[in-house]
Amino acid sequence: MTGDALPAAAVLREMRWWDIDPVLELERELFPEDAWSAGMFWSELADARHPRASRWYTVAEDEAGRIVGYAGLMAVAGEGDVQTIAVAQDQWGTGLGTRLLQRLIDQATAASCTELLLEVRVDNERAQRLYTRFGFEPVGIRRNYYQPSGVDALVMLRHMKDEGKTDDGR
Template sequence: MTQADLPAVMSIERATFPLDAWSEGMMRGELAEMPRSRHYLVALVDGEIIGYAGLAAAADQADVQTIAVLEKHQGTGVGGAMLTELLAEAGRRGAREIFLEVRADNPRAQAVYRHYGFEEIGTRRRYYDDGTDAIMMRRNLDD
């Protein structure tokens, strides 16, 4: 992902996360940390950005910062492909485990993460702006 991708990325961000979308400034801040501690990518179909994902990594730990796919492309494997790349990048950076938060009211995303080996480790109460809990998940990368 580059700064030039931000108009398309922000459109997907607002559509996917209408209640708690990141601001463009937040996303620019994330990109400013690439490649030092961040890794962001976009998914393309016929030259159109249809999804994006981001990773934060420090020492032996990494965090999935975000994954979003346009609704009409959800369920096609795009999100899984981006998650696979984030897992690979975390490994390349020496991470031994990777964490994420997922909305408690998003069973579809939770199922995807479980499919990729993530396990629930706790709950962050009222984590999201609308008061929804976040389920914390972890995957050991040494497996």
């Protein structure tokens, strides 16, 4: 990237099994101490794309076809949990993290979630600022959550709005 030019906006699309290898590359680059394994992604995708799915995963692809971000949601019985969200460092500041988080919120809304939880490293202030902008509030700490580093996680909660519902709940 030269000068002040930002990269072209990445395209968001559903994550598929063939995205696992490039997602793993980005995962290991961004989270070298506690990266997810291929098996973890395979397990998550196994519970997507069927009528009773509880997982939704999105990837962001740049114009060259490179995976530059990804995000995942679990939604069960009206409660959503952000499983993961990541953006390639060369995409920081482009709004891609905002777009991925909005996609998860939209998916949680479609799944009728009333709450959306996430965990974020206590030392990741950049991500915490993003989540706060979207209405997430700190509700607790999970000690030694990130392994093997032993870094604590800040638990954040967003109460989902009842947008589009009438006064009687319909």
